[in-house]
């Protein structure tokens with residue numbers, strides 16, 4: 001089995017990685033990625049000239065525009081993270097005439113809505129949504145966004161049968177419970193929305209850049225950013241930090257470096273922000289030559305298994321290749337905690353991941369369902385798959401008006417895509433409300 005690993009390809013930092021061309025897997029920054037980012041290989045472009053940023057994105061046809069009237073010079077906001085919260089926030093800022101630069105440590109957009117490219121032994125290309133398999137919504141603002149993405153062909157409803165599987169009775173149950181809400185997926189992969197938003201007018205996206213330092217310049221009333229090697233990334237009027245690792249001690253545990261944002265600099269906020277505990281999991285990617293026809297559902301939660309909690313059939317989603325049948329299984333949090341407790345937060349070795357893949361697959365076979373041997377099998381660790389708490393209430397993001405700093409992400413609202421979108425929207429609206437002061 002051959003896998004495209006980091007280091008096989010070097011992507012120039014400021015290149016936007018397109019789906020069709022992308023020769024590498026696209027992953028957000030997780031513990032393992034914090035470690036393995038080979039920033040030395042990455043050429044950092046340094047400071048862009050002012051002129052490059054002084055283009056106007058003002059489009060009189062764009063609705064809901066809240067133009068910055070007191071200071072018409074292009075305003076610049078840095079968004080850290082190209083997951084769904086950062087991408088939604090960046091898109092809304094740009095629609096309001098703000099010049100946005102997204103910095104993303106991974107090689108492409110999506111964060112925990114990434115899709116992963118793998119190469120099988122026979123050189124077959126396989127794609128997996130190895131993070132969020134789908135999303136739902138009950139929030140009207142989020143639903144409005146989904147309608148717009150549907151109209152652009154970025155999202156479609158995943159209409160299949162869903163339910164639960166009871167590991168003790170070995171029966172499918174609860175068809176209603178899992179099947180009630182509409183389930184949406186990105187087309188052709190879960191990362192499609194983030195990819196499209198990152199390329200909208202007014203947004204410059206820089207992948208493979210891990211922000212290592214955020215400093216507030218009191219005299220200039222602006223932020224200066226540097227990457228993890230201390231290289232200058234430029235000055236900005238405002239900053240959006242869309243990942244908890246920007247202020248979390250986990251950043252230090254994994255990288256040995258202080259988190260990019262020193263909360264002591266922002267005394268008012270420091271009291272509001274607490275360390276966000278996280279829930280890990282493993283994803284197991286499987287590809288089969290033939291459909292698993294004994295399984296009547298295309299997505300089901302798994303009750304009463306110590307190891308497995310969810311299974312989704314990736315190739316049954318709209319817009320996916322059906323040349324093989326691909327499933328993604330999710331481990332239980334307890335199983336992942338056990339492994340991390342023993343092995344620590346370091347990047348798991350290929351041998352360790354292979355053992356985990358075997359163990360999870362054996363559990364899948366123990367369902368008693370007729371499961372043939374896959375021609376591709378690989379595990380991925382998500383060290384911070386889900387935040388265990390929500391840090392805000394109605395505000396949906398954390399905001400320092402004077403310093404123009406917004407902190408957003410699913411951890412502010414709820415541990416899902418819907419919560420992340422709502423938080424990104426809230427962060428953008430904070431800038432709009434005070435854009436005349438930027």
Ligand SMILES: Cc1cc2nc3c(=O)[nH]c(=O)nc-3n(C[C@H](O)[C@H](O)[C@H](O)COP(=O)(O)OP(=O)(O)OC[C@H]3O[C@@H](n4cnc5c(N)ncnc54)[C@H](O)[C@@H]3O)c2cc1C
Nearest residue numbers: 028029081083084085105111112132211243409410416417
């Ligand atoms: C296995 C799994 C299954 C899931 N299942 C579901 C589901 O069924 N339904 C659902 O709704 N949700 C699900 N989720 C949760 C959902 O994926 C997340 O809630 C959502 O994607 C979070 O988006 P976000 O923008 O808040 O964070 P993220 O997607 O994590 O984005 C943050 C981004 O910031 C980047 N970053 C961090 N620090 C830096 C830095 N210093 N410099 C540059 N970049 C940085 C990261 O690389 C990352 O790309 C699942 C998640 C996982 C992992």
